[in-house]
Amino acid sequence: MRDPAPVQDLLDWYDRNARRMPWRISPSDRSAGIRPAPYRIWLSEVMLQQTTVAAVKSYYEAFTSRWPTVTDLAAAEDADVMAAWAGLGYYARARNLLKCARAVAEDHAGVFPETREGLLSLPGIGPYTAAAVSAIAFDLPETVVDGNVERVMARLHDEHTPLPTAKPILTQMATALTPQDRPGDYAQAVMDLGATICTPRKPACGICPWRTACAAWEAGTAAELPKKLPKKRKPTRLGIAYLARRVDGAWLLERRPDKGLLGGMLGWPGSDWGETPQEDPPIRAEWREVPAEARHTFTHFHLRLTVKTALVPMDRAPLRGTFVESPDFSPTDLPTVMRKAYDLAKDA
The missing domain is CATH 3.90.79.10 (Nucleoside Triphosphate Pyrophosphohydrolase)
Structure with missing residues (x-):
């Protein structure tokens, strides 16, 4: 059986190559004891759903400048928030954003719950967002699985079951690798790896910190994965x-x-x-x-x-x-x- 991917190799790579984002605490700052604000991690994760990092940055900066805390956002007029959201798409997210902010302000004294279960009790927060906030904001060993992570896991294990059927399989693989130490940095490291090296097309396997542990690299199938079921034609x-x-x-x-x-x-x-x-x-x-x-x-x-x-x-x-x-x-x-x-x- 192939040895599991060495988590420390990925963390060492992340320490050197972490992407700079306005909501992110760098690995060096985190090691110095600086922690990200849960509000900002939550806001960025809601904005990033089905949207690119490049598209989100200006919206995130505008939101946090206008509503710097969750209680500020909770007190905002619905129309103002919807107008500020215009262009990000998926407007149900903006409505849920307000519902969640108001629940945090009114039911939790403006403080986000620190557990995945507590976060899931808030309106508009699903399993992915709860796991992401738990890991990144509170450094809890929760497994965060987005499209980048699915791609990395499929290639790492040379898994050919097509998406979306493969989602539970890939999540189980990701869970097995999630460490107790530095889980927040690890979650962001896997996503960065998928976004910058293990990319959908032409993955840069030659500089990947997990190359020698990657079954798809050994088999020569990395560029074919993950497999996907044919898309239905849009009406x-x-x-x-x-x-x-x-x-x-x-x-x-x-x-x-x-x-x-x-x-x-x-x-x-x-x-x-x-x-x-x-x-x-x-x-x-x-x-x-x-x-x-x-x-x-x-x-x-x-x-x-x-x-x-x-x-x-x-x-x-x-x-x-x-x-x-x-x-x-x-x-x-x-x-x-x-x-x-x-x-x-x-x-x-």
């Missing part, structure tokens, strides 16, 4: 976005229902999204169709929006939605698909 849905501007420059906007896609976000009034969208203008007007469509891809489907615009008089009341005065309107507060519609309308 395409159609819709209409109505962009009405009053003669004084105010825009007609509508807040979407709390539940569902883009829940709680401000956006343009529109039709349902489906195979054959029905006309449903939010105000009586002469609507003009913009020649180009606003196209956007969500996790489970592609969306193609027909964009219609109209200029309306001051005394015209909308059937739904609210006019937002021009000084109070910022396209950056809109979710990405709504900004795409705006960009087409303003240039039309």
Whole structure:
């Protein structure tokens, strides 16, 4: 049987090569007794779900500048947080972010629980986030498994069971390696290894600290792993976005229902999204169709929006939605698909 991967080799590599991130405590600072703030680790982990580190950095810095503690975030207006989140996608995460912050502030005196079980009791925190905060913030030996870790484990053990079927197998492998000593640094080290060396394409096996322990490197199969089941083809849905501007420059906007896609976000009034969208203008007007469509891809489907615009008089009341005065309107507060519609309308 192959010897287990030497954890210390990976930690030594991490001590030299840890990525710099605004929420991360460096290995040298951690060894000096400096500990990360649980709030900042939690916030970064929620933002990083299905989003890249590069995309998250500016959002994280903006959030922590505006709401430096969990109690500050708990006291924020929902609309302000949703607007600050715009562009990160998966808006249910932003709603859960507020629910969790308020639960910590109200039920835990502003202090995050220090155990995985305690963290799991908070709204919006699932097994991955609970494990990540437990390990990274509190240095508990919890196993943190993201896409990078799955890839490293699949290659380390030359595991050919395809994802997502392989998830329990790869998690068990990761658990077997999680050390009692420096588990927070170890969790980040495995993720860094997957992000910088054991990459999806062209892994840099020649400089990997786990090369000699890696079964896939020995077998020559590293570039093939992890195996994945074929992806289902995404359907395409159609819709209409109505962009009405009053003669004084105010825009007609509508807040979407709390539940569902883009829940709680401000956006343009529109039709349902489906195979054959029905006309449903939010105000009586002469609507003009913009020649180009606003196209956007969500996790489970592609969306193609027909964009219609109209200029309306001051005394015209909308059937739904609210006019937002021009000084109070910022396209950056809109979710990405709504900004795409705006960009087409303003240039039309």
